Structure formats: structure tokens, C-alpha cells
Amino acid sequence: MTTVVAGKYKIVLFGSQRTPKYHIVLRNIKKCLEKLDLDLEIEEVDLRKNPERALRDGVLTTPTLDIVGLNWRFIGVPTVDELAEVLAGLTKRREEGE
């Protein structure tokens, strides 16, 4: 059964949609959610289109991926396994009834 994670948890990806790395990270996020059977909102922020978000969210580097609620930030291109290691915590929290 898919674990639906709503409310305070979401993934925010900052980058430029024109760069290959952005799409690699997005692909890895989707693969990871599928692997963990998690349904989690993904917000895509193209800093070229929304430059104010760099300052507002304190993003100097791209790609940057925030896991809101877990207070976790990935800089660069994380692998599916690296993402799964962190996101697995959400499945656990769900099971514990948070």
C-alpha cells in the first residue's frame, strides 16, 4: 500500500530545468519514491524563472534538494540509495502514527 505523506513534509528541488543534472535529480527522486512506495509532494523551483527563491530559501548552489519537515538538504546529485536512506524515515514515522 502506498504511504501518502501530506502536510508538513514535501520535497523542494531548486535548479534550472535547462540543465541535465536537474533532470537526473528529479528522476532519482521519482525512482526513490517508487522504491519506497511513498506519495510525497514535489515542488520544482526553476531559479532562472524565480530568482527571488534563491535568497528566500538560502540556496546558493544547484541542484539543491530540500526535504521539508525533515530539515534535510542535498547539494549536488544524490543517488537513489542516498535519497532512500533519508526518506525511509518518513515511512517509519508514518508507521509509528505521527
Place this chain on the structure above:
Amino acid sequence: MSGRRKTRRPNSLLEELRRRAKAFEGEAAEERLTDRTPTGIKGFDELVQGGLIKGETYIVSGVSGAGKSIFSLEYLYRGASRFGEPGLYVTFEETMQSLLRNGKNFGWDLVGLMKEKKLMIADFTMMTVGEHALSLNPESFNLDGLYVTLETAVSELGIKRVVLDPVSVLFLQYPNIGVIRRELNIISSMLRRNGCTSLFVTETGNDPNRITRFGVEEYLANGVIVLYWEAENDKRSRYIEVFKMRGTAHYAGRRRISITGDGISVIY
């Protein structure tokens, strides 16, 4: 028989070189080459033929307490208030509140300049205080977040003076000197294309033979200004030295400086 193909238009390279050289002919072009950005800091511009070369990047280095941030803030304050050049201060270490407080101590109305859009402070300190648990792949990132902030400010607010304080934090935070150096070079080129005269602040390392902490910052810049804060008997004194400044006949050696009620003064 040589395997190298014969160039179809042997003179095309020469034509291109001539075309490029033409861009520097004439009075207006000549003026552009020697155009200066006065810092407005008392006694400093006299050391460097009237100011920094417009559109170039300079390193300001020194130990903690030497006055690097005050020098940089005053450069923007004088630029905005006296020379009508809007400035952007990007801070990675000292908060906006602290910068405004420092300015107030010198009687500089920084808040007023911000209201008039002549000064902008981009406070990135939240990024460098470790708010997040962090996973970093040092091989696969760039400084696009910083780049778009600068590019937007330059194009939308007509920024002409930029300070990044301190760039050494970037080298510490993202442990890949090659990537940071490459990215700062890209940023420096963008600022140059847009006619911004910029200061990149960094610390002096413990090695007395090094003028910057990582020994690479100086290669990003057209010039290096070093500030000193030295113990002499029972007190400390401040000095300034124009260590390197391409295209400028500058005073070689250190000059004493003082930080007075309204900013920095070079003492003669």
C-alpha cells in the same frame, strides 16, 4: 604527406583578430579602457590613480578585525551616496542587521539608501550556519543560486558595485576548491560584462607568504588589496597595501589607516 587539412580561408583568423582590435579604436573606447570607479574612501583613490578600473574584480584580504567589511561597506555607501552608483552587498557571514548597525555607527544612512533602491543587501547567512542536515556531492554542483541573484540584481536594479563577503566561506562550506574557483570566475565574468566593479572579500591565511587563505582567490581578480591589523608594543595599528593592481601605477608598500567616526582614512 601531412594529414592536416588545408584551411579554406587562410586569412579568416587574421580578419577576426582585426575586427576585435577595432572595438578598441577611437576616443570612446580608449576612455573605456582607463575608466575608473572611485571608492570614495579617504586617501585610497590617490594610491591607485583615482580609483579601481571600472568593471573589474578585486580581492580585499586581511586578518579578522583588519577592517575588510568596513572597507567594502564604505565602498558601496560612497558609491551610492556620492557617485550615484547602486550597490549590492552579498553577505555569507555577518547578518544584515549587523551590517546596518555598523553603518549606523559611522552615520551612514544605509536604510535610506535601501529605500531608494541604491543599496541592496542579500543576506545568505542562513545558508552557512548549518540549519539543515547536509548531504553534499562535491563533484556535481554549481553556484547558480548566487549567480541568478547577482544577475537579477544587476539587470533589474542597475547595480554597478558588488561586494561578496567573504568568498572564503564558500571554499570552506563546499569543499571543492576547483569548482568554487571555476564558479567565481563565471560570476566575475558576468559582473564584468555588466560593467560592475566588484570586491571579493577573503581572509589572510596563517602562512605569512600567502596573501589569501586558500592561495587561489587572487587569481580571480584584477587586483589585491591587503588590510593588516598588527600588534605593536602595547597597541594595535591598521595598515593597507595595494598588493597587485593590473593596469594601474600604484603605491608599492603599506600605508597606515585609521577608522574614524565617519569611515576609513589612509594616513599620509
